[in-house]
Amino acid sequence: xxxxxxxxxxxxxxxxxxxxxxxxxxxxxxxxxxxxxxxxxxxxxxxxxxxxxxxxxxxxxxxxxxxxxxxxxxxxxxxxxxxxxxxxxxxxxxxxxxxxxxxxxxxxxxxxxxxxxxxxxxxxxxxxxxxxxx
Numbered sequence: 001x002x003x004x005x006x007x008x009x010x011x012x013x014x015x016x017x018x019x020x021x022x023x024x025x026x027x028x029x030x031x032x033x034x035x036x037x038x039x040x041x042x043x044x045x046x047x048x049x050x051x052x053x054x055x056x057x058x059x060x061x062x063x064x065x066x067x068x069x070x071x072x073x074x075x076x077x078x079x080x081x082x083x084x085x086x087x088x089x090x091x092x093x094x095x096x097x098x099x100x101x102x103x104x105x106x107x108x109x110x111x112x113x114x115x116x117x118x119x120x121x122x123x124x125x126x127x128x129x130x131x132x133x134x
Contacts (some may be wrong), residue, residue, distance in 0.1 A: 002031050005027055005030055005031050006064055006065070008033045009027050009028055009064065010025050010028070010064060010065075010067070010069060013064075013103070013108070013110065014068055015110075015113055016075075016110060017110065017111055017113055018110060019125070021071070021110075021114060021115075025060065025062075028064065028069075032062050032063060032064060033063070034056070036063050037061075037062050037063055040061065040063050040068055040093065041061055043092065044058075044061060044089065044093070044123075046092070047088070047089050047092040047093070047121050049093075050113045051088065052054055053077075053085075054061050054084065055077075056072070056074070056078060057072050057073045057077070057117075058070065058071070058072055058114075059071045059072055059073060059112040059115050059117055059118070063078070063105070064104070066104050066105055066106060067106050067107075067108050068105050068106070068107045068108065069108050070107055070108065070109050071110050071112050071115075072101070072108065072109065072110075072111065072112055073115075073117065073118045074114075075084050075109045075110075075111045075123065078107075079109065079111055082123065083105070086107055086109070088118050089107065090105060090106065090107055102112045
Protein backbone atom coordinates (compact mmCIF):
# COMPACT_ATOMS: atom_id res chain seq x y z
CA UNK A 1 0.00 0.00 0.00
CA UNK A 2 2.81 2.44 0.88
CA UNK A 3 4.47 1.81 -2.48
CA UNK A 4 1.26 2.70 -4.31
CA UNK A 5 0.88 5.92 -2.33
CA UNK A 6 4.56 6.82 -2.96
CA UNK A 7 4.20 6.28 -6.69
CA UNK A 8 0.97 8.28 -6.81
CA UNK A 9 2.45 11.18 -4.84
CA UNK A 10 5.77 11.22 -6.71
CA UNK A 11 4.00 11.31 -10.06
CA UNK A 12 1.77 14.24 -9.01
CA UNK A 13 4.61 16.18 -7.32
CA UNK A 14 6.91 15.94 -10.35
CA UNK A 15 5.44 19.13 -11.88
CA UNK A 16 6.48 22.67 -10.96
CA UNK A 17 3.01 23.67 -9.71
CA UNK A 18 1.28 20.57 -8.35
CA UNK A 19 -2.49 20.69 -8.17
CA UNK A 20 -4.09 19.74 -4.85
CA UNK A 21 -0.79 20.22 -3.01
CA UNK A 22 -2.47 20.09 0.41
CA UNK A 23 -3.96 16.67 -0.34
CA UNK A 24 -0.67 15.34 -1.70
CA UNK A 25 1.19 16.66 1.33
CA UNK A 26 -1.30 14.89 3.58
CA UNK A 27 -0.60 11.62 1.75
CA UNK A 28 3.15 12.15 2.16
CA UNK A 29 2.64 11.89 5.92
CA UNK A 30 1.75 8.23 5.48
CA UNK A 31 4.85 7.27 3.50
CA UNK A 32 7.65 9.55 4.67
CA UNK A 33 10.19 8.77 7.36
CA UNK A 34 10.11 11.49 10.02
CA UNK A 35 13.72 10.84 11.13
CA UNK A 36 14.98 11.28 7.57
CA UNK A 37 12.87 14.43 7.18
CA UNK A 38 14.34 15.90 10.38
CA UNK A 39 17.89 15.03 9.28
CA UNK A 40 17.36 16.74 5.91
CA UNK A 41 15.73 19.79 7.50
CA UNK A 42 18.69 20.04 9.87
CA UNK A 43 21.12 19.67 6.95
CA UNK A 44 19.38 22.37 4.92
CA UNK A 45 19.33 24.70 7.95
CA UNK A 46 23.05 24.09 8.43
CA UNK A 47 23.75 24.81 4.77
CA UNK A 48 21.65 27.99 4.87
CA UNK A 49 23.50 29.16 7.99
CA UNK A 50 27.01 28.41 6.72
CA UNK A 51 26.39 29.94 3.28
CA UNK A 52 24.65 32.94 4.86
CA UNK A 53 21.52 32.46 2.74
CA UNK A 54 19.23 33.46 5.60
CA UNK A 55 16.41 34.83 3.43
CA UNK A 56 15.76 31.79 1.25
CA UNK A 57 12.04 31.12 1.72
CA UNK A 58 10.83 27.57 2.35
CA UNK A 59 7.14 26.80 2.64
CA UNK A 60 7.62 23.05 3.03
CA UNK A 61 10.31 20.40 2.75
CA UNK A 62 10.04 16.61 2.89
CA UNK A 63 11.76 13.49 1.56
CA UNK A 64 10.40 10.53 -0.39
CA UNK A 65 12.99 7.87 -1.20
CA UNK A 66 16.06 9.82 -2.40
CA UNK A 67 14.22 12.94 -3.53
CA UNK A 68 13.96 16.05 -1.42
CA UNK A 69 10.85 18.03 -2.30
CA UNK A 70 11.30 21.74 -1.64
CA UNK A 71 8.19 23.91 -1.80
CA UNK A 72 9.14 27.58 -2.01
CA UNK A 73 7.80 30.95 -3.10
CA UNK A 74 11.14 31.89 -4.72
CA UNK A 75 12.56 28.95 -6.72
CA UNK A 76 14.97 31.23 -8.58
CA UNK A 77 16.86 31.99 -5.36
CA UNK A 78 17.29 28.28 -4.71
CA UNK A 79 18.39 27.47 -8.24
CA UNK A 80 20.94 30.27 -8.50
CA UNK A 81 23.12 30.94 -11.53
CA UNK A 82 23.13 27.85 -13.73
CA UNK A 83 21.98 25.73 -10.81
CA UNK A 84 25.04 26.48 -8.68
CA UNK A 85 23.10 27.23 -5.50
CA UNK A 86 20.99 24.08 -5.55
CA UNK A 87 24.06 21.98 -6.43
CA UNK A 88 25.87 23.46 -3.45
CA UNK A 89 22.98 22.49 -1.18
CA UNK A 90 22.85 18.96 -2.64
CA UNK A 91 26.59 18.55 -2.13
CA UNK A 92 26.29 19.67 1.49
CA UNK A 93 23.60 17.05 2.07
CA UNK A 94 25.24 14.23 0.12
CA UNK A 95 28.88 14.50 1.24
CA UNK A 96 30.34 14.33 4.73
CA UNK A 97 33.09 16.57 6.14
CA UNK A 98 35.82 14.34 4.66
CA UNK A 99 34.32 14.64 1.16
CA UNK A 100 33.00 11.09 1.09
CA UNK A 101 29.63 10.53 -0.53
CA UNK A 102 27.18 9.29 2.12
CA UNK A 103 23.82 9.90 0.41
CA UNK A 104 22.40 10.24 -3.06
CA UNK A 105 19.70 12.89 -2.57
CA UNK A 106 18.33 14.96 -5.41
CA UNK A 107 16.33 18.13 -4.85
CA UNK A 108 13.07 18.80 -6.67
CA UNK A 109 11.82 22.38 -6.43
CA UNK A 110 8.14 23.28 -6.62
CA UNK A 111 6.91 26.85 -6.72
CA UNK A 112 4.39 27.81 -4.07
CA UNK A 113 1.65 29.88 -5.70
CA UNK A 114 -1.34 28.81 -3.59
CA UNK A 115 -0.38 28.90 0.09
CA UNK A 116 -1.60 31.64 2.43
CA UNK A 117 2.03 32.74 2.92
CA UNK A 118 2.39 33.42 -0.80
CA UNK A 119 -0.96 35.18 -1.04
CA UNK A 120 -0.36 37.36 2.03
CA UNK A 121 2.96 38.60 0.64
CA UNK A 122 1.24 39.32 -2.68
CA UNK A 123 -1.46 41.36 -0.97
CA UNK A 124 1.17 43.23 1.04
CA UNK A 125 2.79 44.30 -2.22
CA UNK A 126 -0.58 45.47 -3.59
CA UNK A 127 -1.40 47.44 -0.46
CA UNK A 128 2.04 49.03 -0.24
CA UNK A 129 1.84 50.08 -3.93
CA UNK A 130 -1.60 51.65 -3.41
CA UNK A 131 -0.47 53.58 -0.37
CA UNK A 132 2.69 54.84 -2.08
CA UNK A 133 0.71 56.59 -4.82
CA UNK A 134 -1.92 58.28 -2.62
